Amino acid sequence: MKNIYLILILIALWSPEQILAQDFPLHTQYMYNKMAINPAVVGVKGKMSLLLMHRSQWVNVDGAPMSTDLAFEYPYEKTALGMGINYDVLGPVSQITGNFQFSYNLELSFTTYLSLGISAGIYNRTLDISKLNIQDPTEAIFSNDLKTTDFNVGIGAFMYSEIWYFGVSIPNLNLQSEYNSLLVYDKHLLQTYVMGGYNIDLNRDMTLQPSFLVRYVQDLPLSADLSINLQWNESLTTGIAYRLNAAYSLLVGFNISRQLHIGYAFDWDQNPINKVNYGSHEVFVRYFLTRDENSLRYQSPRFF
DSSP, X not given: OHHHHHHHHHHHHSOSSEEEEOSSOOOTTGGGOGGGTOGGGTTTTSSOEEEEEXXXXXXXXTTOOEEEEEEEEEEXXXXXXXXXXXXXXXXXXXXXXXXXXXXXXXXXXXXXXXXXXXXXXXXXXEEOGGGSOOSOTTSGGGSSOEEEEEEEEEEEEEEEOSSEEEEEEESOOOOOEEEOTTOOEEEEOOEEEEEEEEOEEOSSSEEEEEEEEEEEETTSOOEEEEEEEEEETTTEEEEEEEETTTEEEEEEXXXXXXXXXXXXXXXXXXXXXXXXSOOXXXXXXXXXXXXXXXXXXOOOOSOO
């Protein structure tokens, strides 16, 4: 039974007539990995860092989605360079995205900054025919793996201070199309992301951190994440989140030191697929290679 859900998803992602899908994986802990969808975020903390994030979705469903992100950022005065790699798997479909990012930071006031960013890289998607149970392998469409490779460009803007942020981005400006001999059509859907967050100091030791992420994808329903985190003494973060018409989430994060941060999130689906899986699990590790005393901007362990 659990394989039926996966088959339906694969049909939606990669049908013989047309491929229509959201190219960028979703993350419950988006507030820690904003540069994956907005190149303007690169370098805003003023510290060189490495981030590794992994998500296993719908545990106990064969071929369920898994996604791994590796990100690096290097700020230098008013500019910053970044690099991001994503490997995403859904059953026989695998996707690799690699981007180089550049941002330029403008000081609007003593406490407010505006960062503008651009990214460029490659996007590759493969459907491995050997991983399918094919009843009639003589069909021409099953003679070779289906592959598409495109050049990708994205842009973004990110305004922020020590206590709030707001960003807008389009991570896939190119809408290139690929045809093979069987007239399989791969269309990359234009996506727009809007995000924001705010720090509310409840007392000296507790900070409330509401945030949101809205995704608009052409021809797909609007998607939105609403999150509320509570940070305790700048060391422990606990939170809840809701993805519109999709899932409820629990989040927890630890600042092991001023340089090492780790986090975990658990999602429970609203739809019937929750009856055949053990939820979705997401973990991340972020390490700042620059110490606070050498930071170009804020010396705060807050997530933005």
